[in-house]
Amino acid sequence: MQLLLLMLSSVAIASAQTEEWCRCAAFVTYERTEIMVYEAAEVPITACDAVAAEECKAGCVAELSTASDNGDLWHITKKGITIGQYICSYLAKQLFYYLHNHRVYGYYEVCGGAWQYADIQSQQMLCCVAGKHEHCVSDETMNSGEH
Incomplete structure (x- = not known):
């Protein structure tokens, strides 16, 4: 019985290591830290x-670009809020x-490996104030009194 469980565990571990998947995230x-x-x-x-890693990267770039209108943080989502919000x-x-x-x-992950940069980033800088998406104001603008 223990031998059977050991063999089943080995098969499960081996199949988990060869399972193909590609994750995409921002x-x-x-x-x-990265969040x-x-x-x-x-x-x-x-x-x-x-080859699959390149396919994964290209697919993730397409997926993230489509979801964010090419990295536009001010793009309005179907829920009526900006990507930044x-x-x-x-x-x-x-x-x-x-x-x-x-x-x-944007990053991608192939088959449980390390996250890799997908050569995609937001068009604008992100600024959040108390959980609200705001236009970023540089230190120079704040110091000159302009808004």
Whole structure:
């Protein structure tokens, strides 16, 4: 009986290691950590090799570009809020209320490997004030008295 369980466990572990999947997500850097702020639908791939990694990357770029109108944080979603507001609301739920001048970056993950940068980022900087998406104001503008 124990031998049967050991064999079944080995088969389960082996099949889990060869399962193909491609995850796509958007992250912001906050202090010393990366925070996933959006996860797109998985991109179908057929292997866990270098060719599949390129397919995954291309699929993720397309998926994230479509979802955000090419990284536009002021794009209005189907829910009637901006992409930036969606992210700021999510961050506030995670107790991150303030974020100033941060880009949102797209990443992909192939078959459980490390997240890799997908060469896509937001068009604008993201600024969240108490969970509300705001236009970013640079220090120079604040110091000159212009708004």
